[in-house]
Amino acid sequence: MALFRSTPIAPLEYTRKLWxxxxxxxTMLFLYAPLLVLMIFSFNDSKRNVVWKxxxxxxxxxxxxxxxxxxxxVNSLTIAFLATVISLIIGALAxxxxxxxxxxxxGLVEGTMSLPIIVPEICLGVAFLIFFAKxxxxxxxxxxxxLSAITIAHITxxxxxxxxxxxxxxxxxxxxxEEAAKDLGxxxxxxxRDVLLPHIKPGLVAGALLAFTLSLxxxxxxxxxxxxxxxxxxxxxxxxxxFSVTPEVNAASTILILLTVILTFIALxxxxxxxxxxxx
Amino acid sequence: xxxxxAPIIQIRNVSKRFGKVTxxxxxxxxxLAGEFFVLLGPSGCGKTTLLxxxxxxxxxxxxxIIIDGQDMSLVPPNKRPVNMVxxxxxxxxxxxxxxxxxxxxxxxxxxxxxxKDRVAxxxxxxxxxxxxxxxxxxxxxxxxxxxxxxRSLVMRPKVLLxxxxxxxxxAKLRAQMQFELSDLQDKVGITFVTVTHDxxxxxxMASRVAVINKGEVAQLAAPSDLYEYPANRFVADFVGxxxxxxxxxxxxxxxxxxxxxxGLGKVYLNHGVTGPxxxxxxxxxxxxxxxxxxxxxxxAIRAAAQDAPDGHNLARGTIKGMSYLGDITLYEIQLEGGxxxxxxxxxxxxxxxxxxxxxxxxxxxxxxxxPVVLLS
Numbered sequence: 001m002a003l004f005r006s007t008p009i010a011p012l013e014y015t016r017k018l019w020x021x022x023x024x025x026x027t028m029l030f031l032y033a034p035l036l037v038l039m040i041f042s043f044n045d046s047k048r049n050v051v052w053k054x055x056x057x058x059x060x061x062x063x064x065x066x067x068x069x070x071x072x073x074v075n076s077l078t079i080a081f082l083a084t085v086i087s088l089i090i091g092a093l094a095x096x097x098x099x100x101x102x103x104x105x106x107g108l109v110e111g112t113m114s115l116p117i118i119v120p121e122i123c124l125g126v127a128f129l130i131f132f133a134k135x136x137x138x139x140x141x142x143x144x145x146x147l148s149a150i151t152i153a154h155i156t157x158x159x160x161x162x163x164x165x166x167x168x169x170x171x172x173x174x175x176x177x178e179e180a181a182k183d184l185g186x187x188x189x190x191x192x193r194d195v196l197l198p199h200i201k202p203g204l205v206a207g208a209l210l211a212f213t214l215s216l217x218x219x220x221x222x223x224x225x226x227x228x229x230x231x232x233x234x235x236x237x238x239x240x241x242x243f244s245v246t247p248e249v250n251a252a253s254t255i256l257i258l259l260t261v262i263l264t265f266i267a268l269x270x271x272x273x274x275x276x277x278x279x280x
Numbered sequence: 281x282x283x284x285x286a287p288i289i290q291i292r293n294v295s296k297r298f299g300k301v302t303x304x305x306x307x308x309x310x311x312l313a314g315e316f317f318v319l320l321g322p323s324g325c326g327k328t329t330l331l332x333x334x335x336x337x338x339x340x341x342x343x344x345i346i347i348d349g350q351d352m353s354l355v356p357p358n359k360r361p362v363n364m365v366x367x368x369x370x371x372x373x374x375x376x377x378x379x380x381x382x383x384x385x386x387x388x389x390x391x392x393x394x395x396k397d398r399v400a401x402x403x404x405x406x407x408x409x410x411x412x413x414x415x416x417x418x419x420x421x422x423x424x425x426x427x428x429x430x431r432s433l434v435m436r437p438k439v440l441l442x443x444x445x446x447x448x449x450x451a452k453l454r455a456q457m458q459f460e461l462s463d464l465q466d467k468v469g470i471t472f473v474t475v476t477h478d479x480x481x482x483x484x485m486a487s488r489v490a491v492i493n494k495g496e497v498a499q500l501a502a503p504s505d506l507y508e509y510p511a512n513r514f515v516a517d518f519v520g521x522x523x524x525x526x527x528x529x530x531x532x533x534x535x536x537x538x539x540x541x542x543g544l545g546k547v548y549l550n551h552g553v554t555g556p557x558x559x560x561x562x563x564x565x566x567x568x569x570x571x572x573x574x575x576x577x578x579x580a581i582r583a584a585a586q587d588a589p590d591g592h593n594l595a596r597g598t599i600k601g602m603s604y605l606g607d608i609t610l611y612e613i614q615l616e617g618g619x620x621x622x623x624x625x626x627x628x629x630x631x632x633x634x635x636x637x638x639x640x641x642x643x644x645x646x647x648x649x650x651p652v653v654l655l656s
Contacts, residue, residue, distance in 0.1 A: 174368055174370060177370045179337055179366065180366055182358045183335060184387060184432075185384050185387040185388050186358055186383075187358060190387060
């Protein structure tokens with residue numbers, strides 16, 4: 001009996017209040033219902049994606065056998081990977097520079113760096129279209145070099161996010177730790193590697209995740225910078241949907257969702273519980 | 281072993297300016313090998329800047345710092361024979377205790393086995409045996425400080441610098457650490473240079489103290505000299521608690537002197553002060569060196585007469601404030617001239633504090649060697 005005796009709900013025990021629980025439930029529903037429907041209907045044995053007709057895996061087969069769709073997916077993942085790595089380096093260095101040094105026009109530099117975040121994507125897309133046309137960027141390069149234009153465009157809008165996240169992380173860094181490392185004999189680089197880098201690691205992981213997903217699902221800017229041979233996944237899906245929304249699209253999207261979930265999981269694992277504990 | 285009388289750190293005419301602000305103003309002093317040296321001063325007096333210049337984190341605007349005979353002007357912090365314990369301890373949060381303490385040795389390329397031995401030895405020294413695998417966030421502030429200490433001591437520096445080492449600890453732990461630090465310094469024989477704003481800390485640990493005020497050395501002396509023979513009003517007031525009265529020097533002979541203080545009356549001393557006759561001077565009188573008496577009794581006068589045969593150091597007043605501090609009771613007494621004088625009295629028996637209370641008329645006397653005459 002004693003086990004089930006319920007204590008009265010304390011004023012701050014929100015998790016035990018009905019209205020709080022239903023609010024959380026509604027939020028979850030709102031966020032994930034569309035995704036769930038998309039995934040469920042990827043198994044629907046019907047050409048039209050409206051009524052449930054029965055379970056099948058044939059659309060997965062179809063999607064994976066669709067060469068242009070697979071090619072687009074590979075392109076997207078390649079671009080996302082390259083853009084993430086380069087954004088990470090540029091973004092982290094920019095963050096450290098802005099955090100550590102004082103120099104003339106620092107405010108201006110800081111402002112222009114976050115510009116790609118606030119400028120509407122459509123404007124960036126058009127800007128890149130004009131830019132690459134003006135500089136006569138070669139379009140007939142072999143794979144993966146033909147993805148360079150899109151990758152450059154993606155880096156442009158990804159690295160400010162990395163810089164922002166890393167900068168926020170740097171704000172909590174105790175500069176005495178770096179001085180302590182130097183005091184114990186470390187050079188500038190050793191102190192960076194052994195003390196500063198471990199501190200900003202959670203920021204780097206978060207920034208990488210942000211950059212990767214931003215790049216992977218970007219449509220607008222990619223649409224303006226991609227050529228006929230450099231179709232990315234979102235652009236391909238868009239062109240498929242223009243004819244009809246088949247379960248094939250659902251299947252491809254489900255694969256993509258799965259991929260990102262796995263990647264996120266790995267990234268969080270890499271960061272470790274310790275990294276999260278250190279954030280205090 | 282190094283000669284304990286030789287200076288290990290020579291600070292020569294060092295100034296540091298940040299823009300228009302002068303943090304350190306032409307300081308010259310020698311720190312001797314093997315001593316426990318304390319830089320004491322209020323916040324913003326430049327003591328931390330001086331310490332950071334010794335460590336190499338700040339460069340002097342002018343002057344020279346010589347450590348162990350070597351000019352440090354162009355030597356970066358990672359190449360100096362000194363190590364620092366930071367105010368925040370700056371223990372690396374992502375490394376366990378062993379890795380923290382062994383960090384400097386790893387950087388120096390010391391062999392694995394030697395690192396292991398020296399880390400164990402250092403941890404033993406700071407009484408952290410058994411904590412090898414702990415992460416810093418699983419330790420208390422006091423334990424983290426020991427990690428920082430071990431991390432510096434393991435490097436066997438010529439000089440250990442400590443920036444406000446006890447300021448973040450609670451009162452009990454602070455008192456304990458004061459003893460432990462002195463003890464540790466005795467054991468390892470390394471020169472310690474500590475920065476603090478806490479006079480108790482300075483008095484209890486130091487072999488010598490430099491009191492810093494506004495970027496300049498106000499006085500450099502052993503703790504007891506600092507307290508009993510302050511050189512000026514700043515030191516008298518900053519180190520300990522003191523009553524200061526303005527007056528004129530009316531008598532100054534080799535074996536006696538007298539100062540006429542409008543607030544206190546005539547103050548007699550049993551030694552000369554070698555000040556200019558008739559000059560404006562200040563008399564400093566510590567609260568614990570004043571005896572309290574119930575007035576009307578001849579005892580006070582007799583006691584005073586015995587202590588100062590050439591002139592009685594006597595005063596009368598009314599108790600206006602009292603604070604009972606357990607071991608002592610502090611009285612604020614309004615003198616007949618209106619000024620307030622502070623007197624402390626040890627509670628030698630359980631009922632001592634009942635002897636005097638608010639608005640009581642009292643007499644006071646002090647010995648002729650108690651007052652200090654300050655010329656500035």
